Amino acid sequence: MALKPLDIFKLLPKTNCKECGFPTCLAFAMQIAMGKEDIKKCPHVSEETKAKLLQEAAPPMKVISIGKDNEKINLGGETVMFRHEKTFYNSPAIGCIISDSMSDEEIDNSIKNTIDMNYDRVGVTLKSNIIGIKDDGKGKFIDIVKKTSQTAKGLILMSQNPSILNQAIPLCKDVNPILFYADTVNYQEMGSIAKQFSVPIVVKGKSIDELVDISKKIAEMGVENIILYPEGSINQVYKNLILIRRAAILGKIKELGYPVLTIPTFMTDDYLKETMYAGNFIAKYGGIILLSKLTGEALFPLFLERLNIFTDPQKPMATPEGIYEIGKPDSKSPVFVTTNFSLTYFIVSGEIENSKTGAYLLIQDAEGLSVLTAWAADKFNAETIATLVKKSKIEEKTSNKTLILPGMVAQIMGELEEELPGWKIVLGPREAAHIPVFLKDLSST
């Protein structure tokens, strides 16, 4: 395992000079121990110490940045096998392959889809991050590179033709394009292009041994950023993804300490099956996932899975405080109130939606806690709810002033009635699943 913060601290100058960007040497040491910072940021330690620490405390998996501006993302940098052990940091880049044997219309549509297929959820935009550009020898490769580089998203240059790559890389250098690929046959030629332009390169292999071998050779040529691409059937790839992650995280085998590329579309012609493979690679260790095309029915579920698996289990997910209109509420619609735990929000809003009755949903910031936990912690009570009702100006939207309280907190009803004169406080169901029945009864009374 990695060094402990105190072991690292002993090797630092202990002057708290702040030149590394942290207030104290100890704080810096802790960041290094967590694999988040590099010892190189300390200008005062000796080369010998640096070398020693770099070897012992280097993050087990390299971080590689691709794309630019708002589209810039990190790949790799994972430190655990299972998300509950800490968290997964950098969610896989998902995108499609555009080949130069596609018609101009198909090419333009794929680029448009890559840009347009965005979905907003809990204040996060779910989107595609990468495009694979495949050279089928039809002479349009450079044109596609020019067009796609405008998206600012990451690019994978899937060509084995050195003269085309030499032309293409300068056109998109600012998104840090990834060369695809080096294998046992061509690693010298491809490796030297990656070295010359200092861009990342994919190392392709059918077995772990092959990947280790080429990755080592490419690194020895002075290429820093490598992406591993285990080829094969779903069975072989699934196994190799697990072994690569284990080798990197638990074995500290540096030849395998890189993000991994997966290409479900090269593994099957069936679009639904390709999506299933992609689903596997989101959970189990893909760093990049390339699909045949981007369609809402597949992309949206994959994005949701990616969002969920890469949610930090150490932090509760929270929805912003405020008024949410569900269905088409009017001045006679009731107002539900609940906490800002994202799951609570999703489930309650979903059930109101199911009831086909318009309603307002008032979300109170309770630090991302669920209703009962928030109530127990005194963060969701008559006072906080009354304050929010007033602050949110929900009264301007509803004339019948009916506030529905979660059934779990029946005990605060009386107090809330006192806090909110003029409001009719109704006790809602204990389970969100009962909201549709509840609303039916409410409207019939």
Added chain:
Amino acid sequence: MSIQIPEPGYTGKIKEITIGVGSKAVTVGGQSAFNFHTFEGQIPHQSLIAYEIPDTIPDDWMDICKKPYQDVLNDPIGWAKKCVEEYSAKILVISLISIDPIGMNRPASDVAKMVEKLIKEVDVPLLFWGCDNPEKDTETLRLIAEVCDGKNIGIGPVVDKNYKQIGAAAIAYKHVILASSPVDVNLGKQLNILLLELGVPENKIIMDPTTGGLGYGIEYTYSVMERDRIAGLLQQDDKLAFPMICYVGREIWKTKEVSLSSSEFPKMGNQEERGILMEALTANILVSAGADILVMRHPKAVQLMNEMLEELK
């Protein structure tokens, strides 16, 4: 060159549970490695998909899910036979939605009569799932346990509030318990301990960790299941080394995301395929987290998941 990749150090084995009797009986569990990890341990029984069969017309099911069952919507026995004959179902879940006191509130004795007929006509293993009302579930499942004496069925959800009553019936009639706890490793373990202390044999418990849908808390279920499985396989925690069942279909098909129409929300793509993929993708990652039985609705989603199980075995 050859490198040494550390191994997880498996020490345990998941208990084997058989459901049903005769040639159609099925067995789950028994694995000595994580699901899909056939390269480093024994996975003697592939995970199974149980078709969900409502015991009355499922008004809240989406049309997309009702469509394949249009001819049997009000006929649970016909529905069960259809799943076995047309879709080659190896196991079924009868979802007792009709008994819900805040819904139809059908008497337990009426349901028991239906079950009596059902077991004469269907020979694949059966699981019976209540309405999440602990009292009504107790009353109904106890009757069903008696009616199904000798059939080795599964009954649930058994929760901390009714484990004694349902547990006693399961012991008396030798059925399998589906022990349900709210997405929590310790609560799951505690319920297993209570059931074992009550005298439920250890080859008669399947855990239900409570399933969240994709976009609705699947990450909690996923991590709790991974922790359960790690405890059972790597940390000698015998009390967590049980097979797991996930109620997938119900969680997926009630979400807003599957109900959005293709015409109104073009960015969400084809509505039917979106729902199918959401159900299949959820099932898929739950198997990798440790699921042994998946309760599912749409035949196409089941087919996709079955293909994955076949390819990753």
